[in-house]
Amino acid sequence: MSMPEQIYNFAKQRYADIGVDVESALRELSMVKVSLQCWQGDDVSGFENSSGLTDGGILATGNYPGKARNAEQLRADADVAFSLIPGKHKFSLHAIYLENNGAKVDRDQIEPRHFQGWIDWAKERKIGLDFNPTYFSHPLASDGFTLSAADLGKRKFWIRHGIASRKIAESMGAQLGMKSVVNFWMPDGFKDIPVDRFSPRQRMADSLDQIFATKIDTNDETDALESKLFGIGSETYVVGSHEFCLGYALSRNKLICLDAGHFHPTEMIADKLPGLALFVKEFLLHVSRPVRWDSDHVVIWNDDLRGIAEELVRNNLLGRVHIGLDFFDATINRIAAWVIGTRSMLKALLAALLEPINDLRKWELMGDYTKRLAILEELKSMPIGIIWDYYCEKNNVPAGTAWIEEVKKYESKILSEGRK
Ligand code: RNT
Ligand code: ZN
Numbered sequence: 001m002s003m004p005e006q007i008y009n010f011a012k013q014r015y016a017d018i019g020v021d022v023e024s025a026l027r028e029l030s031m032v033k034v035s036l037q038c039w040q041g042d043d044v045s046g047f048e049n050s051s052g053l054t055d056g057g058i059l060a061t062g063n064y065p066g067k068a069r070n071a072e073q074l075r076a077d078a079d080v081a082f083s084l085i086p087g088k089h090k091f092s093l094h095a096i097y098l099e100n101n102g103a104k105v106d107r108d109q110i111e112p113r114h115f116q117g118w119i120d121w122a123k124e125r126k127i128g129l130d131f132n133p134t135y136f137s138h139p140l141a142s143d144g145f146t147l148s149a150a151d152l153g154k155r156k157f158w159i160r161h162g163i164a165s166r167k168i169a170e171s172m173g174a175q176l177g178m179k180s181v182v183n184f185w186m187p188d189g190f191k192d193i194p195v196d197r198f199s200p201r202q203r204m205a206d207s208l209d210q211i212f213a214t215k216i217d218t219n220d221e222t223d224a225l226e227s228k229l230f231g232i233g234s235e236t237y238v239v240g241s242h243e244f245c246l247g248y249a250l251s252r253n254k255l256i257c258l259d260a261g262h263f264h265p266t267e268m269i270a271d272k273l274p275g276l277a278l279f280v281k282e283f284l285l286h287v288s289r290p291v292r293w294d295s296d297h298v299v300i301w302n303d304d305l306r307g308i309a310e311e312l313v314r315n316n317l318l319g320r321v322h323i324g325l326d327f328f329d330a331t332i333n334r335i336a337a338w339v340i341g342t343r344s345m346l347k348a349l350l351a352a353l354l355e356p357i358n359d360l361r362k363w364e365l366m367g368d369y370t371k372r373l374a375i376l377e378e379l380k381s382m383p384i385g386i387i388w389d390y391y392c393e394k395n396n397v398p399a400g401t402a403w404i405e406e407v408k409k410y411e412s413k414i415l416s417e418g419r420k
Helices: 005-017 022-031 069-083 112-125 153-177 198-211 242-252 272-276 303-314 333-354 359-365 369-379 384-394 401-414
Strands: 034-037 088-093 128-132 182-185 221-226 256-259 282-285 289-291 294-295 323-326
Touching: 005 022, 005 369, 005 384, 022 384, 034 069, 034 128, 034 333, 069 112, 069 333, 069 401, 088 112, 088 384, 088 401, 112 128, 112 153, 128 153, 153 182, 153 198, 182 282, 182 323, 198 242, 242 256, 256 272, 272 303, 282 303, 294 401, 303 333, 333 384, 333 401, 359 369
Parallel strands: 034 088, 034 323, 088 128, 128 182, 182 221, 221 256, 256 282, 282 323
Antiparallel strands: 289 294
């Protein structure tokens, strides 16, 4: 049943009463692209071999049935997710999601042709693609070092992987007419107390410099660096710490990628956005949900997410941010995970777009913190759900809870076809 016009008009009027133009908020929302992470679809396994996620300090837990085992299945699953999310978005691939008819291609040998299936798929759907070199789940990463490895042969292998990845993204960007963001996340680090915290960073910076020395068309490709506080097996020391990545990004004109799970538990990435906005041109976000640690739970519409969306909107940063999702939960339906996370991200942005920000700023400047707090609190119970449902309907995707049934139907179908 679609929503009666009066209901939407009533909600719209409630916002107009506090000076908010709903139609213009929806227009802005429709321009936002969220990059859905391919790795939620198969627990970061990829299609290189059957061993799946190994080393790298990250962990997918759970054994919910029906995970995608090949690119075709993963694309079919992503199609279902996209059909339940309003708007046109992007898909983020890791290098291990290559297609080569079962034959082994090592990481330093990957080429655009190994991703042509993905590019054709994206083109048909008018979505963009982002890319990630994979610096984990590989014998040459199993001792915990890649771009910062002391062994030169190993380091060179990973440098070649970085260059190959950028070329693939360049081809994606050119073919799709939409810039592809390459995110460099290296798990390199020590479990226990190192005596030399400097040399690995020097080596990593040098490796990155070599990777970025290759000329790539900046209309088609751009690069980001993702920092991390710790990982499983790198509890004491991570080469790519926040200071390292931020220093590198600022000095080399690269994007900084902020992952919501990569900081101390009470440290929010939301406040880093206005903190950095004066100094960096663009950001990449890995919107994730840490629970006690970097657990990569499915993103929900909680205060952390509200905060991120508010800072993006209030500081006019939507044109300077690439919003990527990063979670991988194998205990629930993986398509539902994408849908829940992406819809939550969009709802948080909608809520931020529906704030009477100019008035709020005015009251803050006048020192009227009472009014500021009162209005912020009242905003939470404004009829945003009605606006959201209207937006979904307008974009021909299920409003409210109706999408859940669609996922269930698809699940029964693929399980009955024998997917385990
Ligand atoms: C790991 C990083 C990284 C990965 C993906 C799979 O802690 O967040 O972004 O999650 O590259
Ligand atoms: Zn991340």
